[in-house]
Amino acid sequence: MINNKIKIYGVPMSQAVRAVLWVLFNKKLSFDFVLTVPGSKEENGTRHPNYLSKFPNGTIPALEDIESKFFMAESHAIMSYLCNKYEWIDLYPKGHEERAKVDDFLHYHHRNIKEASLAYFAPMARPDLGLTEDVINMAKKLFKNGLNALETQWLNNNTFICGDNPTIADIAAYVEIGQLQKQFTNLFDFQPFPNVSRWLKDMTQVKGHDDVHLVLAELGDISQNPPVMEDLMGxxxxxxxxxxxxLANFDK
Known part of the structure; x- marks a missing residue:
């Protein structure tokens, strides 16, 4: 279905951007993808005045709904908005309690599972950020706490985080955890986490996975040699x- 009414701003390497792209690819809803560089003051950057006039927080991903002239940012909010707008109740259940479980995890995610990027990806991919050892170690501790909670609680009795079917909670978690797998950046050993490992494999079968994660396959193993900026850009x-x-072939 062609839909030129939505624009998504960001870059594929961004974990949060991949989450939003995955939802749209899963539902095969066409959109305009606007390549936008985080932190840049150039015309295609998040610190440019034109961008900030739409998205004051200056982050990616961001969504522009051209039809309603609506602007918003934050990946979890965008995914919820899209599911509400298009009634994708499989990804974001309609029932109050079922939806509350998804929201529960999305709120929990921020200072636990999301720390995967700060703990493992950023130190190798973006050494220019100058993260201190204390910051990295704290992020590793928080991430491992979250991973243990997934292993022993959420995924111990459920196929997916909130039940038998994947939701935006799983998508939000996977873009952080999944990037560390051997077939991508190879930055974490999941062997001690059998439930998480099984879930990771199941998530690769969710429609849209391969398309939005091609960027990581292109980047490849960075466990021994940090990529240079040209590698990330490429x-x-x-x-x-x-x-x-x-996107050009969604209708074919």
């Missing part, structure tokens, strides 16, 4: 072009 461009090509 993977982003290839990921962006792949997504653009897929």
């Amino acid at each position: 993977a982003n461009i290839k990921g962006f072009k792949h997504i653009a090509n897929k």
